[in-house]
Amino acid sequence: MKKTTGMDRATTRNWRPATQAVRGGTWRSEHGETSEALFLTSGYTYDDAQTVADRFAGEAEGMTYSRLQNPTVAMLEERIALMEGAEACRAQASGMAAMTAALLCQLSAGDHVVAARAAFGSCRWLVDHLLPRFGIETSVIDSADDAAWEAAIRPNTKVFFFETPANPTLDIVDLKHVCDLAKAHGITTVVDNAFASPALQRPMEFGADVVAYSATKLMDGQGRVLAGAICGSEEWVNETLMPFQRNTGPTISAFNAWVVHKGLETLSLRAHQQSRNAVALGEFLEPRVTKAGGHMRHPGLPSHARHNLALSQMEATGPIFAFDVGTRECAFQILNGLELVDISNNIGDARSLMCHPASTTHANMGEEAREEMGVSEGLLRINVGLEDIADLTEDMDRALSAAGM
Numbered sequence: 001m002k003k004t005t006g007m008d009r010a011t012t013r014n015w016r017p018a019t020q021a022v023r024g025g026t027w028r029s030e031h032g033e034t035s036e037a038l039f040l041t042s043g044y045t046y047d048d049a050q051t052v053a054d055r056f057a058g059e060a061e062g063m064t065y066s067r068l069q070n071p072t073v074a075m076l077e078e079r080i081a082l083m084e085g086a087e088a089c090r091a092q093a094s095g096m097a098a099m100t101a102a103l104l105c106q107l108s109a110g111d112h113v114v115a116a117r118a119a120f121g122s123c124r125w126l127v128d129h130l131l132p133r134f135g136i137e138t139s140v141i142d143s144a145d146d147a148a149w150e151a152a153i154r155p156n157t158k159v160f161f162f163e164t165p166a167n168p169t170l171d172i173v174d175l176k177h178v179c180d181l182a183k184a185h186g187i188t189t190v191v192d193n194a195f196a197s198p199a200l201q202r203p204m205e206f207g208a209d210v211v212a213y214s215a216t217k218l219m220d221g222q223g224r225v226l227a228g229a230i231c232g233s234e235e236w237v238n239e240t241l242m243p244f245q246r247n248t249g250p251t252i253s254a255f256n257a258w259v260v261h262k263g264l265e266t267l268s269l270r271a272h273q274q275s276r277n278a279v280a281l282g283e284f285l286e287p288r289v290t291k292a293g294g295h296m297r298h299p300g301l302p303s304h305a306r307h308n309l310a311l312s313q314m315e316a317t318g319p320i321f322a323f324d325v326g327t328r329e330c331a332f333q334i335l336n337g338l339e340l341v342d343i344s345n346n347i348g349d350a351r352s353l354m355c356h357p358a359s360t361t362h363a364n365m366g367e368e369a370r371e372e373m374g375v376s377e378g379l380l381r382i383n384v385g386l387e388d389i390a391d392l393t394e395d396m397d398r399a400l401s402a403a404g405m
């Protein structure tokens with residue numbers, strides 16, 4: 001191959017981020033196709049018996065089976081690793097496949113996990129219900145309380161697990177503080193970075209060991225496929241994650257990997273523009289919401305308790321924020337009054353989507369856990385898309401008026 005492709009680390013690591021987003025991980029076949037090819041194959045053939053024996057023995061490069069490697073998936077993994085600044089990445093079938101693998105691949109009975117209480121509902125389920133079934137102890141803390149992290153450490157603490165910003169309360173974790181603390185105690189930090197994506201926040205720059213993604217969200221960004229990813233050091237990925245992954249099979253389909261790979265080309269543009277729209281819409285909403293006795297949960301607004309921290313560790317604060325309007329009745333009236341913004345529980349999409357977490361994404365966890373993490377009955381979460389901000393504010397104005405706000 002004459003022309004540089006994006007698989008050669010010696011070249012690609014010197015590319016600037018915008019170049020990596022459109023060229024990183026590109027691997028061209030002998031046809032020299034411009035856009036990355038979609039390899040829909042489960043298996044591979046070999047010229048002779050020794051070749052396959054060598055590959056299975058790990059003594060020769062090359063693919064053997066798509067649960068383990070696939071050219072399209074490899075292109076996605078290389079591009080995410082470059083954008084993240086990670087040594088290695090493995091794509092996963094979904095965000096939850098990624099979170100489950102990132103935890104179970106390294107935990108054993110008798111270990112202890114400290115997790116943030118504000119989290120995506122299924123992430124809380126892993127911590128509250130799955131891990132304890134296998135003899136793994138868990139503590140759930142207020143992640144915005146810096147001292148709570150240290151207080152929760154036990155001699156057997158193996159992992160810190162948290163999101164920042166967190167779903168759906170937009171709690172912000174001090175990445176540097178928590179990662180430094182983990183390092184001092186030999187604890188592995190696993191950061192769910194779905195709300196930010198590598199375009200807005202790269203936790204490894206603050207010392208995170210493992211960064212896990214729902215790539216369904218901003219990375220695809222157009223609401224098409226489920227996908228996930230786990231980034232870490234070469235050693236951790238090869239020696240800790242891969243034995244789990246190759247034998248349990250949370251593998252992404254090549255088609256979904258290809259869709260996400262294409263999404264990464266525009267990730268930064270979308271994430272920044274959606275962040276700008278989210279700040280503008282938040283500024284529009286704040287006086288109306290506070291006048292009605294409610295409050296905003298928006299890391300991009302000065303009213304957020306950790307606004308300055310958010311700005312110091314993120315390039316922009318992302319497309320998602322939440323606001324409390326007091327009661328479920330009022331929240332439902334606002335949702336039902338929307339004409340442009342869809343009622344939908346997805347996030348990261350280029351379309352604006354709004355939902356009521358207490359009755360949807362966080363319905364299964366029980367009232368007590370919801371209350372503890374701040375998912376109140378009046379809370380609404382919005383993913384702000386790429387529509388014209390004037391249309392979005394007009395729609396929100398109409399919906400608030402319909403709810404008497």
Ligand SMILES: *Cc1c(COP(=O)(O)O)cnc(C)c1O
Nearest residue numbers: 094095096120167194214216227
């Ligand atoms: C959506 C989401 C997940 C789960 O991802 P899926 O792709 O839906 O499996 C995990 N963590 C966070 C923060 C999310 O927003």
